[in-house]
Amino acid sequence: MRQQRTSRVLIAGIAAVTLIATACAPTGAPSTSATAAPSEQPVAGGRVVVGATGDPKTMQPVLSADTTSSGVWNWFYLGLTRANYKTGETEPNLAEKFELSSDGLTLTYTLRDNLVWSNGDPFTGDDYKYTAEAVMRSEKTVRRSTFDNVEGAADYRAGKTDGISGIQVSNAGKTITIKFTKVFCPATAAMGGAGAGGMLPSKLFKAQWDNKTTDTTKKIDDVPFNMNPPASIGPFIFKSFQPGVQVTLTKNDKYFRGAPLVDELVIKNYADATAIKNALMVGEVTYAGVNPSDNDEVSKNDALKFYRYKTSAYDYIGWNAKAAKAPWLANVQVRQALAYGIDAPAIVNKVVFGFGSQVYAHTPPVSWAYDDTGLTKYTRDVNKAKQLLEQAGAKMGTDGVYRWTDGTPMKMRIETNQGNNIRETILQFAQAQYKDIGVQIDPLLESFNALLDRTQPGADYEGFIIGWSLGADPDPYSIWHSSQTTKDQFNDVFYSNPTVDKALLDNRNGPDCSQAARKKALHTVDQQLNQDVPYTFLFTRDSLTYADKKLQAFDPNTYSTLWNVEKWWLKK
Structure with a gap:
């Protein structure tokens, strides 16, 4: 699913949306704080507020492709x-x-x-x-x-x-x-x-x-019901939606795990991650993921409890191989040059402050299928990047910008969602560092929903910064298979490789469905993606989540934040 940082789940970005639908396991013990004593009885009532930096595109799962949307419908539509x-x-x-x-x-x-x-x-x-x-x-x-x-x-x-x-x-x-x-x-x-x-x-x-x-x-x-859910099988019921303001939910007394103790849940819309952080600091938001740059400040707030998780999410720069204005993106040597042209380790250190690690392919380190054996560990190398561009046929112009084989200056747009501070900073890195290798970047900031609409598979976009939030059982067919490039599908970089197509089907259809066999197939996928670089894979980062100490029984873990939501209660 895309993440709206923080999946676009398609899972949007990791920090742009609070951890509503997904979360990850603590890497160490949460910070100590005042919590309810074992003898204390939970108290019913109250309201939990979480933050988002955009409106849901839909409130039903059939159409959902991003974490902002799933962060709404996950409260009332459940799976078997x-x-x-x-x-x-x-x-x-x-x-x-x-x-x-x-x-x-x-x-x-x-x-x-x-x-x-x-x-x-x-x-x-x-x-x-x-x-x-x-x-x-x-x-x-x-x-x-x-x-x-x-x-x-x-x-x-x-x-x-x-x-x-x-x-x-x-x-x-x-x-x-x-x-x-x-x-x-x-x-x-x-x-x-x-x-x-x-x-x-x-x-x-x-x-x-x-x-x-x-x-x-x-x-x-x-x-109409796509934006006005008529009934719930989950812990909360849809009540109202004020575009640009909030989605309001009320507890479902018929929830099969038991009626929630909390009466109301509000998903409130904020301008950006900084605004969510500020609301968290003053008690307006009950829990939220914060940007690494804000962690030191937020950690000093004695009213908040800290949780740190590994996630199944990663950020990347996608390159559209069918971009009308950047035909060079179809060339693998150009994409490799772009991977060498940006300093991903510096981004991990300077943008996520070490709360993460560089990734080199699709499968995240938290997955049972992860294996980085044989993967090229891209680090910034300006000379190598230029060499690859010239091997691809580009020639340096007098203005310091390479010309493609048809004489077109290698200028292109990279876009990302406004309000996601981490991605905005990545865009600044990309603009400055790609200039050093002779590629000019025109930055574009837009709303997350506009970014999703603009990067529908087609020819009218070049590069884009976004992320994936992935499920526990790895099946990346819909993201990488060459058949998944039509409108509203996930392969919006038009990636096509027969080796990958076969390995994706081996992972899906076996016939050997053992974890070892599937891991081998997925490693084949990762090795080829690592060489073909349809994305410049950047990093996976830890979730830094803070919750108001009044919120009891909140226990986010590797694969779910909401697993025990009916037991959450607010200490008076």
Whole structure:
């Protein structure tokens, strides 16, 4: 998912959004602070406020592709499974249990008893199937590839049938059976969210889009409920949205893990990460991730408790290989020159103050699939960068800017989201350091949503600074496979490499789905990305999270901030 720094989850940036939907495990013990004694009884009531630096693009998971949006809908739309907050292993959530057949071709979920939506409607397997079919008919989703190996999914998308034959609901809606045409290694993790991540209330949504149809012109993409969620299966219920101001949620008394103790949750919009930090310092925001540059100041606030985490997120500069105004970006030697042209270690030290580490490919160090063996460890080398540019055919101009093979000055735009202080600083680094290698950068700052819109796969952008927030089970198919370059898909740099395509499918479809085999396939992906550098991979950074000491039972961990949200309470 893109991160809005801090996934764009597509997971936006790490610091631009507070840790609402994702978080990571502490690398050491949190700072000591006054907490509730074991004998103290939790007190119900009160309001939790978190901060964001932009509005959600959507409030439903089928269309969601960024962490700002998922940071809203994750409070009320849940999956059948979830990642264990400590280990990342897939565990039951709305499902009571799940079972994958020995041949890997049948996955069965059994729902918990007595699940109900906040409006009293029963939650059933029909909600799962409706959500899956919404994904398959949507033209705006990035998630259809989840169903590539589900029987009947392609026929349903094409309008040949009025339902996905490979998804069957039985036992009065309590059992969901999914049939695959071939082994799908990430099945138990990937399918639990019906491809979207969370279930939609089908009975209510059907009034705006009916899934049981062969008319493919009708889809869920623009229905009013996408920005006005009608019911919740999660801990909080949508109440109101004031664009540019806040999203307000109220507790769901019917939440299956128990009604939250906190009455209200507000996701408040701020100008930038500094504004969120200032609000945190005066008690206006209950918890937030802060920029490393602010950590020293915030750590002196005795009203706050500190948590430091490793994350599954990383930042990068993406290079559009089909950029109309920068055709040189299609050349691998140019992209390698750009990797050598920027001082990523200095960014780690001077921008994230050492609270992170350089990355050289896609898989983050926190993942079980991480292996940096054989990867080129790019460091700044101006002479090598110029040498690579000249080997690619560029010639230095009298103005200190290289000319491409057609005589065009090598000038291009790099854009990022305004209000994300870290990314703005990276952009300043890039502008100054690329000038030293003879490449002129025109910087552009814009809102996060504008950045997402502008970098829809196409030719009208060159470079962009953004980040990914990744799930526990690594399946980067939708990001790197050459088929994922159409509108609203994640491969917005138009990366294409047959070795990577094959390795991505090996990771997905095995047939050997052992962790060792998948790790080997993903290492092949990382090695090739490291050489092809469709991104200038920059860094993963620790999450530096502070919470008001009044907030009790707050226990963010590697794979979830919200795992025990119903137990949060505010000490008086």
